[in-house]
Amino acid sequence: QTVPVKLAAMSESKEYSERKTVCKGCENNCTVTHFKFDNDNVFYSGNKCEKIFNNSGERVKKGVNLHTEKYDLLFNRPVLEKGKITLGIPRTLGMYENYPFWHSLLTGCGIRIVLSDKSTMKMYETGISTVMADNICFPAKLVHGHIYNLANKKVDRIFMPYVVFESKEDEKTNNSYNCPIVTGYSDVIKSAVSPKDKFGIPVDAPTFTFANKKLMRKSCVEYIKTLIPGIDTKLIDRAFKNALIAQQSYEEQLNKRSNQILEKAVAENRLVILLAGRPYHIDPLIQHKISDLVSDFGADIITEDVVRHLQADPDEVQSIMQWAYTNRIFKSALWTANDAPQNVHYVQITSFGCGPDAFILDEVNNILHRKGKNATIIKVDDINNIGSTRLRIRSLIESLKFKKENEVFEKNIAVHTQPFEKEDRRRTLLAPWFGDFYSPFIPPALELMGYKMENLPPSDIESVEYGLKYSNNEICYPATLVVGDLMKALESGKYDRNEVALGITQTGGQCRATNYVALIKKAMIAAGFEDIPVVTVSFTSGLNEQPGFKVKWEKYIRSI
Structure with a gap:
């Protein structure tokens, strides 16, 4: 039973004893420290979950953990x-x-x-x-x-x-x-x-x-x-x-089970955490049993499988939806933001060293912020830092209990910049310096096709500073330079914003380079340049909305 304690009493040192033991409850073999105080109270630390050693007391009803069921x-x-x-x-x-x-x-x-x-x-x-x-x-x-x-x-x-x-x-x-x-x-x-x-x-x-x-x-x-x-x-x-x-059958079972947990939680007014991530983040070692921590605090856990039966709308996402795993993550974030019951909250597990997540996490945050909701991101690697993770999850769940459902603070964050229309063909395309060998050939090639293009100067230290200012600092260095070159040009005051557009190549392949255009647009929106169009040159159609920019390669390839 919780009783009030004066601050002066809390500052007094207390006698306690401690001993260590290895938990055999699962393959993690956590080293658990038992602290016993002179009033016979016991506290455990070092445990990744509270299945065996429990500090929550018997009154806490554990939540359903779909991560373990899915595994x-x-x-x-x-x-x-x-x-x-x-x-x-x-x-x-x-x-x-x-x-x-x-x-x-x-x-x-x-x-x-x-x-x-x-x-x-x-x-x-x-x-x-x-x-x-x-x-x-x-x-x-x-x-x-x-x-x-x-x-x-x-x-x-x-x-x-x-x-x-x-x-x-x-x-x-x-x-x-x-x-x-x-x-x-x-x-x-x-x-x-x-x-x-x-x-x-x-x-x-x-x-x-x-x-x-x-x-x-x-x-x-x-x-x-x-x-x-x-x-x-x-x-x-x-x-x-x-x-x-x-x-x-496996995918349908996951979807059905997610919705069963959700419906029961809504009926009982229980807290639900959509714990999203890549499929392999259900591995207990990779996620350091974060799902167990959440359910131990009484929240029910569902996965991104809850949206498998839904269709995604790429127009609601700034990034190019090209990877299967992250497409499902985007879709689950959109569902949480727009359609999920009020008792559903979004938490995502991500791994250090994941290249695409450098901008995907920014996108997920924007999706939820537009609707006045928050995304909690938990980064994991091979280092076990369970103490701080437990504290963060406990703080999250306690704060959600006090959240007023009618208090929603939506943010007006644009999803896309203005598309390049036919009347925009008058605009000068500004492009970063791609390389000494081929950059000089690009403006005359596009001039043959009826477009005016200007190469920006090669990257310098100022480009780096602009890139770090306007893009996620964990993105690869070439992306930082590209974003920096373009933002430096727009903020230089040299160009009339009504007479320029930005240009970039787009691969359409597995590499995150396909999403450079999303990084550029995100930076432009953050700096107030969302009215300036961005065009991409690619052999893959449908990656960027640009009705006024059509390249007929078969017509000009011999001349080029």
């Missing part, structure tokens, strides 16, 4: 005791998205699957000496330990599919790329760990695309036949169809 639903699947071949699958990265498909396909073809064990710090430390770059994200670093774990299990081969495109959930989004790290980390493993040379275990990394079922089926047939020569194609086709059904 069990994903991996708790029967495997063959014997098979035509034993295929090791690391419990990492893209497997947190598509394991139901791979499990059903491979098992249906008579292949015995061996999953690596659940992530632990000991496993991580086993492979850390082979990590090639310290600034890579923790989920990628963790892969190395899982590979060593599979090698110890004596599997025949290790399966790390090279998935460039995920399934396209939303009709209007630009693309459904996978993260480049998730796509190609098998190449790093082959080079850094070299399982074939070190353990005699080859790493299979065939290319697949979930965005095209016809090509996906073709790739699956080709790969299975390399594992089991002579296997009947009809058997693979049947396994492939069942695999698609298994994946769809």
Whole structure:
């Protein structure tokens, strides 16, 4: 029972004893310190959750934790005791998205699957000496330990599919790329760990695309036949169809369960946290059991799967919606901002070293701020800082309890700059200096097409200062320079804002360079230049609204 205490009494030193123990409640093996005071009160520290050692008291009703349910639903699947071949699958990265498909396909073809064990710090430390770059994200670093774990299990081969495109959930989004790290980390493993040379275990990394079922089926047939020569194609086709059904069933179950938790919480007026992140952020080690911390404080947890059945509107998002995982994050943020019940609040887990998140987190914040709501961002890596995280989550939940539902402070943040219309062809296009070899050729080439363009001077220290002022400081250095060059020009007073537009190239590929245009627009809006159009030169259509800027390459390519 809580009783009032005078400040003078609080400042007095108290006698206490302490002892340490290792919690065996799960694979984390937390070192827990017991503090016992002279009034027989006990306090625990060092525990990542309160499942075993609880400071909240028995009266606190724990919330539902969909993260743990999702983890069990994903991996708790029967495997063959014997098979035509034993295929090791690391419990990492893209497997947190598509394991139901791979499990059903491979098992249906008579292949015995061996999953690596659940992530632990000991496993991580086993492979850390082979990590090639310290600034890579923790989920990628963790892969190395899982590979060593599979090698110890004596599997025949290790399966790390090279998935460039995920399934396209939303009709209007630009693309459904996978993260480049998730796509190609098998190449790093082959080079850094070299399982074939070190353990005699080859790493299979065939290319697949979930965005095209016809090509996906073709790739699956080709790969299975390399594992089991002579296997009947009809058997693979049947396994492939069942695999698609298994994946769809898994996604539908997650969506249904999210909405069940939400409906019950609304009926009981309980706090709901939409704990968003990449699929692999449900790994208890990667997220340091943040979901358990939240539910221990009495909040129910749902995931971004709650919006899987909804269609995203790219016009409401400044960034280019091109990555499958982040498209779902944007969609969940939009749902929280616009359509979610008042008791739903948005929290996102992100990993240090995640390149796209440097601007995606800014976008998520803007989406929610426009509707007077807040996003709580929790960054995690391999360092366990559970004490400060627990304090932050406790403060968040306590503050939400006192929030008045009728108090909404919306912010007028523009989503897009003015589009480049046909009447804007009179404007001079200002472009950053791309390089000494080809920048001089760009203005005359565009002049052939009827556009006037001016190259800005090469970047200097002032460009860096402008770039750091107007863009997220964790974005890559080239992006900082590009944003800095353009903002320096606009704020120089040299140009009439009614007579200029900005120009940039746009790749349309997996790299975040496609979103340079979003960074530029965000900077322009922040500085009050949202009335100036931005055009992009790209071989991929639909990336930027510019009705007045059309490049007919086939007409001018010979002249260029």
